Amino acid sequence: MHVIIHRGSHQIGGSCIEVFSDKTRIILDIGEELPDLEGSKPKVAVPPNVGGLFKDEEKKIDAVFISHGHEDHIGLIQNIHLTIPVFIGEKAFRIYNITSRFTGGKIISNPTYQFQSGREIIIGDLSITPYLVDHSGFDAYAFLIKHDNKYIVYTGDFRCHGRKKKATEYFIANLPNNIDLLMVEGTMMNRMKEQVETEEEIEGKAYDFIKSKANPVFVLQSSTNIDRLVSMYRAAKKSRRMFVIDIFTAHIVSQLDNSIPKPGQFKDIRVFYPYHLTQRMFQEPGGDILMKEFNRYWISRKELSQRKNYCMLIRDSMLSDLQHIENLKESGFIYSIWSGYKRQERMAKILNYAKSINMEIMDIHTSGHACIDSLQRIIHGNRPKKIIPIHTEASQLFVEKFEGVYIPQDGEVISI
Ligand SMILES: [Zn+2]
Ligand SMILES: [Zn+2]
Incomplete structure (x- = not known):
């Protein structure tokens, strides 16, 4: 099984990951980059470079999985080839569509399948199991992907201090103990001094x-x-x-x-x-x-x-x-x-x-993302063979804190 982080290995927002075998290609998240805060640069939606994903190309992607409805994970969904099936949580799908009605956007017109936490989905020779996690975006999921007795986990955006902290705890406790690759969000890695309240x-x-x-x-x-x-x-x-x-x-x-x-x-x-x-x-x-x-x-x-x-x-x-x-x-x-x-x-x-x-x-605010304690819980609890930080501007800090960290570049093929 192979992974390419098309976007997100060195930035927060615009996440797009591909997982593929010899027979099957799936995409996890198709996000839009976050706008420049000072507004000095106009926001331009630049799609990541993924062959066979977009409307004007010959379709080569078997499915797109959306972790949750934040724009930096779903924002470019309208650009993808209309025949690619989209897998998303039921509530996230509903919120996306109603938001589109109010913001002048479009509803998702691809064939759409609403998944359930803990229920496995088979796409070609890949097995994907979504797990509900706690996050500031409602109805957010992490994904466990299996192929040939190898396991990849992608956390999406998650935390352990919101109203669904039990969901994150269940997800961490139910992961297999021989994970080959953990792709874990690190939004807070350089904001560790920020107070995290429940x-x-x-x-x-x-x-x-x-x-x-x-x-x-x-x-x-x-x-x-x-x-x-x-x-x-x-x-x-x-x-x-x-x-x-x-x-x-x-x-x-x-x-x-x-x-x-x-x-x-x-x-x-x-x-x-x-x-x-x-x-x-x-x-x-x-x-x-x-x-x-x-x-x-x-x-x-x-x-x-x-x-x-x-x-x-x-x-x-x-x-x-x-x-x-x-x-x-x-x-x-x-x-x-x-x-x-x-x-x-x-x-x-x-x-x-x-x-x-x-x-x-x-x-009065608390972050929607994983604090250091949450990162330690998933990493020390499951001891993955390889850890790749994603959705972070501070991947180097992972190397200092954890063992087995690998920092790829966007577009690099990682084989497990
Ligand atoms: Zn999010
Ligand atoms: Zn995000």
């Missing part, structure tokens, strides 16, 4: 902050970070506040099971319609149907201006909405995504606005 600790901190405020509290977070949304919902509910999400987030949570807070099922949730998004969606074919789906739970700017006892999720695209809600002086503002995004212009603008009206800004 989602429960995040919830506790958010509760303390919300409780201390007499005015509304806004939470800037990703709509697809469902663990975080649950933390914020629980903190708001404990503080006896109404929880306000926007129409896009309402559609995301509606794709998930009923344990996840959503309008209708949870009576204290209301839905806000961001102005620009609403204008645009009513011009899209079928957009009006999507927009009307939650109008029973609609909350207006006027009502938000009059009330104080709510906690509302926002994104950096909602500055003008925030500016049109009155009486927000000295409200609370929880910044709940990676601090690096503060360098982006749009983020800086919304934070500056919050400061200008004397909002108290509090950073």
Whole structure:
């Protein structure tokens, strides 16, 4: 069996790995590179160099497996040959498709198969078993690949400190003990000093902050970070506040099971319609149907201006909405995504606005990625023969910390 990391051996984002035998070729993730944070370089979607994967080529790839729905793992799925089957988690597939409806993208039109954790899939002479793992992106999987009694593991993005930590523990405990190659994410490798708190600790901190405020509290977070949304919902509910999400987030949570807070099922949730998004969606074919789906739970700017006892999720695209809600002086503002995004212009603008009206800004966040403890758990627990760091800018640090580390270049063939 052979592996090529087409992209990701020396960078975070844009991951694309090929695993192949003499008869079968599969791709794990087809990600788009992350945008430059300062926005000085325009974002151009550059596909990795994989023969037989893309639309304008003769198809030579047997299947594409997607670890999870973050853009840096799925972002170029629209470029692949339309006859290649795509394997993805059910919820990740649903979230991808509904997000596309709101962002002007397309739904996945390839033949699509939704896999289940622990259930083996055979493609040609390769066996692939997905395992659910804990990550900030919902419905994320690692893959165990077997061929001729050789084992390869690709972790995707994972962690052990979120609400699904038991899933990661189960995955690690159930791996065979003779792994030939472990491809492990190393996003945090050069950020080891960053404090890693559990989602429960995040919830506790958010509760303390919300409780201390007499005015509304806004939470800037990703709509697809469902663990975080649950933390914020629980903190708001404990503080006896109404929880306000926007129409896009309402559609995301509606794709998930009923344990996840959503309008209708949870009576204290209301839905806000961001102005620009609403204008645009009513011009899209079928957009009006999507927009009307939650109008029973609609909350207006006027009502938000009059009330104080709510906690509302926002994104950096909602500055003008925030500016049109009155009486927000000295409200609370929880910044709940990676601090690096503060360098982006749009983020800086919304934070500056919050400061200008004397909002108290509090950073409450924990990473979606594996901390050193998680890396040690998988590496020391399974003692793989060879370790290749991926999704990292600090692969050299693996050499210092672990034995058996090999650092390839993108495009290099690694045989096991
Ligand atoms: Zn991710
Ligand atoms: Zn990633």
